[in-house]
Amino acid sequence: MxxxxxxxxxxxxxxxxxxxxxxxxxxxxxxxxxxxxxxxxxxxxxxxxxxxxxxxxxxxxxxxxxxxxxxxxxxxxxxxxxxxxxxxxxxxxxxxxxxxxxxxxxxxxxxxxxxxxxxxxxxxxxxxxxxxxxxxxxxxxxxxxxxxxxxxxxxxxxxxxxxxxxxxxxxxxxxxxxxxxxxxxxxxxxxxxxxTSVTTAALGLALIEVRKIHHALQHLTALLTDLLGCDPQFLDARLIARYNHPGAAHVAGQMREFLRGVEPSGTRPLQEPYSIRCTPQLLGAAEDALRHIDAVVAADLGAVSDNPLFFPGDDAVLHGGNFFGQPAAFAADLLTMVIAQLGNLAERQLDLLVDPHRNTGLPPMLAAGPGRQHGLQGVQLASTALITEIRRDALPASMQSVPTNLHNQDVVPLGTQGALRALDQAGLLRLIAGSLALGLRQAVHAGARRPTAPACAALHDRLAEAIPPIDPDRPLEADVRTAAEISLRDAP
Missing domain, CATH: 1.10.275.10 (Fumarase/aspartase (N-terminal domain))
Known part of the structure; x- marks a missing residue:
């Protein structure tokens, strides 16, 4: 329709x-x-x-x-x-x-x-x-x-x-x-x-994609917590209330709901690595930043971006600078920071998942027969390349002003570059999230327990239904994209 x-x-x-x-x-x-x-x-x-x-x-x-x-x-x-x-x-x-x-x-x-x-x-x-x-x-x-x-x-x-x-x-x-x-x-x-319609379009489309990935990472983190048997007390509402940031409270609430019914194994350390324990704080800060970007995009979409503007009722032709994309430039750079840290989180979670010293004794690289098979080894290498690509390109665009146009445009915001870059990076972040999701699907095949929270089990089952276990090794680039698509499917 x-x-x-x-x-x-x-x-x-x-x-x-x-x-x-x-x-x-x-x-x-x-x-x-x-x-x-x-x-x-x-x-x-x-x-x-x-x-x-x-x-x-x-x-x-x-x-x-x-x-x-x-x-x-x-x-x-x-x-x-x-x-x-x-x-x-x-x-x-x-x-x-x-x-x-x-x-x-x-x-x-x-x-x-x-x-x-x-x-x-x-x-x-x-x-x-x-x-x-x-x-x-x-x-x-x-x-x-x-x-x-x-x-x-x-x-x-x-x-x-x-x-x-x-x-x-x-x-x-x-x-x-x-x-x-x-x-x-x-x-x-x-x-x-x-x-600045191109800037706003690229920023808005990037924001839509990052919002979906941010939501998916809440679910993937919850599934990781469940598969490893972690104690979810790091999400306790009393604890998070004392943190006093609205984004963290929102994210923790979403994750608690997704983990409803989870049964800790009792075999994990008292305190998990930050890539699990600090996720409500990290993802919550991202939520607060995304809310600001939401507001900037909404303002831009409700704006008349042109010069001059005409006001028939006032008999006025007014010349000014409503074409100056500084709000979007700042927002695009902030979105790039969010993308980079979400990528850092997902890549570190994948690293934890494939490491037998930290993954509750699962085989290295989640390989079904280490040495004869290599499981997630290639996928982790690619994820490392993806996050370093994002980080290498994360220099803020909005501070790169160079005078042009005979100094008529003596300060410029460069939001177009920032917004298009954020859109590119959102596509890379999707692949890192898909790599983590593929690892979570493989973990159960490699010996992790079946998820105990019904929502986590349902997410795992959707992944398992679409993606066969990695046994024996096979090319996985298409599976990464499929896992990303499934993980983002529930995003609002």
């Missing part, structure tokens, strides 16, 4: 992922009235010979010079010089999520765009069309100019686009999708590019 999205209602993060496939976007009378009023006000302002950035002027550092006299010609003036992006294309799902965010922002009636721009974006989102947008070129200030410029050109039938996942010339993709090239004037073109 096709997702329905109303441009008159709030845009929420969960809707971003739905835009990867065709969605039905609607604009009711109230939306259309405010878009039309904003457009009419722009015409009035231009008729009064007011200075309107991008409509009567050059762009960026060249704002002091007049733009082209013909407004239709001014669209080319806006977009041609932005055709400077490099690197691979963004994933079509990111490009389409960005266009959903862009149309929602434009539909708020503060951008002065032509109503047909809204209609064209709505029509595009109803197909599989996705503009080809270069990964490199945005500094997340004055909007994601270069990738969104490529998107605007693709909508005009220039450059390239994807249709049904196939990259082709944009004009061909438009025709095959039943769409027509989008006519733009200077204000329309600038409004399409002068926002």
């Amino acid at each position: 096709t997702t329905q999205i109303d441009l008159g209602a709030p845009l929420t993060a969960d809707l971003l992922a739905t835009a990867a496939v065709p969605v039905t976007v609607t604009a009711g009378p109230e939306v259309r009235d405010r878009v039309a009023a904003s457009r009419e006000f722009l015409s009035k302002a231009l008729g009064d010979d007011r200075a309107v950035y991008g409509a009567t002027t050059g762009f960026g550092a060249l704002v002091g010079y007049a733009g082209r006299a013909d407004l239709a010609d001014q669209a080319d003036n806006t977009l041609a010089h932005l055709g400077a992006g490099q690197g691979p294309d963004l994933p079509p799902a990111v490009a389409r999520a960005a266009m959903l965010i862009r149309v929602w922002s434009l539909a708020q009636g503060a951008s002065g765009v032509s109503p047909h721009v809204i209609d064209a974006l709505i029509a595009m989102l109803g197909t599989t069309f996705a503009p080809a947008m270069p990964r490199y070129g945005s500094v997340g200030a004055s909007g994601d100019l270069i990738p969104l410029g490529a998107a605007a050109q693709a909508l005009r039938g220039r450059g390239h686009a994807y249709l049904n996942g196939e990259r082709k010339p944009a004009a061909e993709a438009l025709a095959d999708a039943g769409l027509t090239p989008l006519p733009l004037d200077g204000r329309d073109a600038l409004a399409l590019v002068n926002g």
Whole structure:
């Protein structure tokens, strides 16, 4: 069933992922009235010979010079010089999520765009069309100019686009999708590019994925606790209440519920390693951080990211910096920190699970016949490589400001890089979580007890039903992905 999205209602993060496939976007009378009023006000302002950035002027550092006299010609003036992006294309799902965010922002009636721009974006989102947008070129200030410029050109039938996942010339993709090239004037073109929609899309999609993995790691940690026979007192509500952090209380409560009915073996040490004992504190801190990122994404999705903005009721054209993606830049760097520490936790838990000195006497590497077989040895090596890749790339982007654009953009947030990096790293984190889940499935086959908590037993059984035991050795890359998918399936 096709997702329905109303441009008159709030845009929420969960809707971003739905835009990867065709969605039905609607604009009711109230939306259309405010878009039309904003457009009419722009015409009035231009008729009064007011200075309107991008409509009567050059762009960026060249704002002091007049733009082209013909407004239709001014669209080319806006977009041609932005055709400077490099690197691979963004994933079509990111490009389409960005266009959903862009149309929602434009539909708020503060951008002065032509109503047909809204209609064209709505029509595009109803197909599989996705503009080809270069990964490199945005500094997340004055909007994601270069990738969104490529998107605007693709909508005009220039450059390239994807249709049904196939990259082709944009004009061909438009025709095959039943769409027509989008006519733009200077204000329309600038409004399409002068926002941080790519940054917000990548950050929102990364957040959705990390939230799922964070939830899965609570369950996987509980299953590890049960399989090893650990005493779950580290989750006791009285203990956690004294820690006084809301995220820890939330996580501990979730884990206690998942471990309901667990029976400690009585053979484990009094105090478990931190990778078990401190999980409510670690995962709880991640929960608190994710709640902050939730709020940043929600604010961005409810924002009009553009310049200038038009206020017909006040007879005002206001020039400012609502395209400056600093909140998302900070949030993306924080999300990267969360990803790295979640990866550290899962990798250390896997290390504990395969170590016979710490796993209650299970065979090394959980091998069914050590030496003749090698169990999780290759998977652990790969997990080590994955976490080091995440950690190597964890330098904050938001502090890397370099002046550009003749010092017009003398400070820049670089949130685009941070958000896209977080999205990449979320994919690696998923694989580390899948590696841990595969180890937990193998542990019972290698001699661990069957889980005693019903929820833990059910999770193990889902893994065991889909993944045969590693006996004898076999390539495991597909099993890691399957284990990750099963582990994330219960995430809200």
